[in-house]
Amino acid sequence: MHKSRFARVFSILFLTLFALSGIALYAADSPAVQFCLQATPLQECLSGQRDSFQLTADILVKIDGKPQKIKLELIRYDNEAFDLTAHHSDYSFQIFRRSGKTIFELPHHQKRFESTGALETKDHLAAQGILTRLIDADSSIATYLPMLQTPPSSLGFLLNQFVEFQLDEQQQLWTIDNKTRVQIQEGKTAAEPWQASCKSDDWTCDLSITAAPKSLAIPPASGNFAVETLDRNVLERQLCRGVKRAIAILSPSRRLTDPTPKDRSVEHGQLQWVDGQRVALLWGTPEEIGQAHAQLLSRQATRCMDSVLYTFGTVQTIRTGRWFQHDLEDAYARLSPHIPEDHKRELTAMAEEMGWDPNLVNVLNVFPELFHCSGFAVFDSATKDGTLYHGRVLDYMTTIGLQYSSVTFIVAPEGKIPFANVGYGGFTGCVTGMNQAGISLGEMGGRGEGQWDGVPMATLMRIALENCQTLEEVKTLWASSPRTCEYYYVFADGKTNAAVGVAATPEKIQFVEPGEYHELLGEGIPDVLALSAGQRLQTLRSRIQEKHGQIDTETALWLMSRPVAMQSNLHNTLFIPKQGLLYVANADHKHPAAERPYVKLDLNALLKEIDELKSQE
Structure with missing residues (x-):
């Protein structure tokens, strides 16, 4: 553990234990104590100290610059039992949970997912202790959870160590860290609600707490609702x-944002x-590669799969009204016949080593990548010394935390060409x-989701x-293979200083040569391929034209900076x-990849390391 991280955690735990001892540590009339x-x-x-209650929150928050009511x-x-309702003008859901039943309802789609029976999963939704199952060490909130159990006066002391409180006694208005203003109104009798109004620059929230209703009856589904039955373990785990994963993404701990670098070796x-x-x-063999992948990157693979299956999957279910895992399974049933058996063997070995269901891991690895990306290849007259530079910008879903599982794989499969794959733990396909x-590949997504009767893009x-x-072998592979959806690509070959753009759908394929006009890309630029869309394409083209004939490594990296990158x-x-070189930048919790430092990797040198490691086995 980093020293600064240890000191921070230790200080919070020390203060919490001190507060729990009941010692009067802070003036009883301080704003922080009065607030608590x-x-x-x-x-x-x-904190779970109240067995029953009804809590409502009316939230007004700016999303994409527009005020939204939730x-x-x-x-x-x-x-055991609770009801949770969330309503937005575009989306809504309700959860009704009782000791033997859980219902997930989507009013906008008139859909209800029902489940009954005993639970075996540890990831369940019982009200008691729910925070300990929703918040783990990947979230910075975990550090502060013990504070919820402290007496209010002691909690005020603790909060005052990290947060500034100011109190306008005349208005009974607290200002927290000069940002958030809070007014609290306590009910004069037990029947009256406790209320709080919170305001900040970008949001407001009105809270109310009252007694819970007596009846536990679940309202029946409307006659227009479609009802689908699920395994209760599957529903509650989802x-x-x-x-849990969403909380970690929104409030990442240093375990995610600043992981301890530690080299590891396995067979x-x-x-x-x-x-x-x-x-x-x-x-090694597919099985050996899959097992080593799991042993080295189990935590990263689990985070990646949780992000896709559970966090993105839940949001997608709310958005579409369809159970996300069923959509993936339907896609996999059509894609599976086109996936090589050695790829399936590798995934199965990885899943078994991690203790995951192999079928589920295979399904997750065909997660449809509808990316909005950019790519280019510049060479010969476009560059300073004729060197071919192939740039690839992946714009996709930092919101689901894939960046915390980022890995560059250097893979030497038995009997095949070794390669570098810029990817993510648990994902064995390739997008970069x-x-x-000396063959380099980059992909850009288009449309056509649902056209799954072919080889998955990755x-x-x-x-x-x-x-x-x-390069000709790559073109032949694409032309002769059954394809899915709509994708665009830039392929390059360092041996011949050649590159080609590709527009591919299941029905047709088009190869775009450097310097060639294309209706979606505009007039050709000599010895240049530039693929993107909208203003990003215009900016990329403008930059290339400005630096044409002068492009070197530093300039090529600049071509991918914002706003070409989203x-x-x-x-x-x-x-x-x-030269077998690649420069890689990954997003972090605050910055897109284009604003992060690039790391230079030498594929040939790393493959020599693999040869040395193999000789030691």
């Missing part, structure tokens, strides 16, 4: 882990840290990669890296395939 005393009902609800209502009846694998980035060396033969990319020595920029990679 008046907020006692809320503390009792959050209404939340939580009714806790006892240690919601519990989805919220057929080694994890290195290079200037703050994970680099995983893997070699380069092989030892699988096709990996097949190319493992098998193709030339705020959701997950990773950027610059390939220099002739």
Whole structure:
């Protein structure tokens, strides 16, 4: 553990233990203590000290610059039973939970998912102790959870160590850290609600706490509602882990934002840290690679899968009214016949090593990547010394925390071409990669979700890296393979200083040569391929034209900077395939990849390390 992290955690635990001892540590009339005393009902609800209550929150918050209204209502009846309702003008859901039943209802879609029976999963939704299941060490909130159990006066002392409180006694208005203003109104009788009004620059929240209703009856589904039955373990695990992962993404701890770099070695694998980035060396048979992947990156793989299946999956279910895992399973049933058996064997070995269901892991690895990306290749007359530079900008879903699982894989599969794959723990396909033969590949998503009767895009990319020595072989592979959805690509070959753009759908494929006019890309620029969309494409073209003939490594990296890269920029990679070099930048919790430092990796040098490690086995 980092020293600063240890000191911070230790100080909080020390102060909490000191406060729990009941010693009077702070003046009873201080603003912080007065605030906590008046907020006692809320503390009792959050800490689980109240067995039953009804809590409502009316929230007004700016989303994408527009004010949005959200209404939340939580009714806790006892240690097992609760109702939770969330309503927005576009989306809504309700959860009704009783000791033997859980219902997840989507009013906007007139859909109800019902489940009954005993629970075996540890990721369940029982009201008692729910915070300990929703918040773990990946969230910074975990450090402060013990504070909820402290007496209000002692809690005031603790909060005062981290937060500034000011009190306008005439208006009974607290200002917290000069940002948030809070007014609290206590009910004069037990029947009257406790109320609080909170205001900040970008949001307001009105809270109310009253007694819970007596009746535990669940309202029946309307006659227009479609009802789908689910395994109760599946339903509660989905919601519990989805919220848990979302909390960690929204409030990441230093375990995510500043992980301790520690190299590790296992049979057929080694994890290195290079200037703050994970680099995983893997070699051997599919089973050996899959097992080593799991042994080195189990935590990162679990986070990645939780982000996709549980967090994104829950949001997608609310958005569409369809159970997300069922959609993935339907897609996999159509994609599976086109996936090589050795890829399936690798995933199965990884899943078994991690204790996951192999079928589920295989399904998750066909998660449809509808990216909004940019890519380019510049060479010959466009660059300072004729070197081919291939840039790839991946703009996709930093909001679900994939950046915390980022890994660059250096893979030497038995009997195939070794390659670099800029990816994520638990994901074995490729969206950004380069092989030892000097072939580099980058993908950009389009439309056509649901057209699954072909080779998954990320699988096709990996097949190319493992098998193709030339650009013509890559083009032949794409032209002859059954394809899915709509994707655009930039392929390059460092041996011949050649590149090609690709527009591919299941029905047709078009190859775009450098300098060639295309209706979606505009007039050609000599010895240049530039793929993007909208203003990002215009900016990329303008930059290339400005620096044409002068582009070197530093300039090529600049080409991928904002606003060519979007705020959701997950990773950027610059390939220099002739030299076997790649420069990789990954997003972090605050910055898109384009605003993060690039790390230089030498594929050939790393493959020599693998050869040395293999010789020691």
